[in-house]
Amino acid sequence: MALERVVLATGNRGKVAEMRRVLAESGSPTVLLGLADLAAYDEPVENGATFAENALLKARACVAATGLPAIADDSGLAVDALNGMPGIFSARWSGSHGNDRANLELLLGQLADVPDERRGARFVCAAALVVPPAPAGLPAEAVFEASWRGRLIREPRGTNGFGYDPIFVPEGEQRTSAELTPAEKDAASHRGQAFRLLAAAL
DSSP states (O other), X not given: OOOSEXXXXXXXXXXXXXXXXXXXXXXXXXXXXXXXXXXXXXXXXXXXXXXXXXHHHHHXXXXXXHSSOEEEEEEXXXXXXXXXXXXXXXXXXXXXXXXXHHHHHHHHHHTTTSOGGGOEEEEEEEEEEEOSSOOTTSOSEEEEEEEEEEEEOSSOOOSSOXXXXXXXXXXXOSSOGGGSOHHHHHHHSHHHHHHHHHHHHO
8 A cells, every 4th residue: 555645754865866766766656755745843862772763753753743644763873983973973973963064174174094995884774664553464563774885985075975985986987976966876776675565565
């Protein structure tokens, strides 16, 4: 049973556009709304211990506020040399949430003495779907997780992305994530993979 309308619980227009592309590719008839399409509500504090917990927190809050099925994702960068950090703190690594430039510059500074062969990293995404009440055969809550392996370079390159994209070179690539086209990124990225799994559930 397909869901007619679903909210992607984010104010990030890039993520909404990405999920809409994935839904269109999958042939899903579901109409995707973003938070900009709805009345504002108090978004929850992301205090979960994992990407999955944070994604579920955001999706549950959206369902409670809107009464509509909701999707939320939490994603970030796990750096080998930093024991998997910044991880769930990726968006606020420098102290203020969503300051991409400050986060990137702080991370590059922390990795300045790390040799190239030890600059491995992976992007991780958990995408949660919460449905009230669950239609027959569809779980009330589900989480889909994926990762994207690569390495970190020393200087940012590219403008087709956000966050840590300009310093992340995926395995098998010479270009950074921010130098890939949207279609190339959708096909390979952690979020593209997780969103495709979720789209299949819709």
